[in-house]
Amino acid sequence: MSTPYMPQGQHPAVWVTEGLPGPLLAALVRRGGIPHDVRTLVLDQLGRRSAGDLRLRAERRWFQRYSNLTGPEIADRADRLAYELLAPSGCEVALCEDGWLLDDSGSCRCRPSRSVVDTTGSEGTGRPRSSPEFVTEVVAALRAERRRVHGMPRGARSGHVVKQPRPYQPAPPVLREPEPERDNPAAGQAERVQREERDREAQHLAEQRTKADRAARANHEGENQ
Numbered sequence: 001m002s003t004p005y006m007p008q009g010q011h012p013a014v015w016v017t018e019g020l021p022g023p024l025l026a027a028l029v030r031r032g033g034i035p036h037d038v039r040t041l042v043l044d045q046l047g048r049r050s051a052g053d054l055r056l057r058a059e060r061r062w063f064q065r066y067s068n069l070t071g072p073e074i075a076d077r078a079d080r081l082a083y084e085l086l087a088p089s090g091c092e093v094a095l096c097e098d099g100w101l102l103d104d105s106g107s108c109r110c111r112p113s114r115s116v117v118d119t120t121g122s123e124g125t126g127r128p129r130s131s132p133e134f135v136t137e138v139v140a141a142l143r144a145e146r147r148r149v150h151g152m153p154r155g156a157r158s159g160h161v162v163k164q165p166r167p168y169q170p171a172p173p174v175l176r177e178p179e180p181e182r183d184n185p186a187a188g189q190a191e192r193v194q195r196e197e198r199d200r201e202a203q204h205l206a207e208q209r210t211k212a213d214r215a216a217r218a219n220h221e222g223e224n225q
């Protein structure tokens, strides 16, 4: 399971919003932080779901619906996306989580009969395919694999959904000199710039989180008086 434990003393709402996908979180920070309606939504949802459930909900929906968006698309829709990742599914069955029942008893009556998620190629968890848990495990496995291969955190270049797959081309029959950069000689440079930008973003994000965390704690203490 990919969900880390919530640090002691951290407000669950802060922990939930911190778990939003990296590119989205970065876009939100650039717009001034987590929108008020999203905070309100999370606090409301924490009355019906655990913080871990909400993190899984956001992660699952991101993977299923939005992970192929480009950086500019994410930036344009950041507030809305954050809300949609965390909003209740709208089903009146209390245990229903996007069509699956949280007590593992199967699919909800609101669920269309056709399967939404294609998880072909993964196996062996013993869980029903395309259950929220299964999808989450697949996401975690994909992420771990990407880290192993690319050695970098999920970022703007996150590309586990290929937007424009190139047609398969067999290798040429003759050996040829390796090309330093495939299409674009400036790609190496661009990548370096992107990496630096990401580092700056991460630094900024960490500062924002500390601030948000402190504010939430102050808030929390305020509520308890």
Ligand SMILES: [Zn+2]
Pocket (backbone or CB within 6 Å): 091, 092, 093, 096, 097, 098, 099, 100, 108, 109, 110, 111
């Ligand atoms: Zn339902």
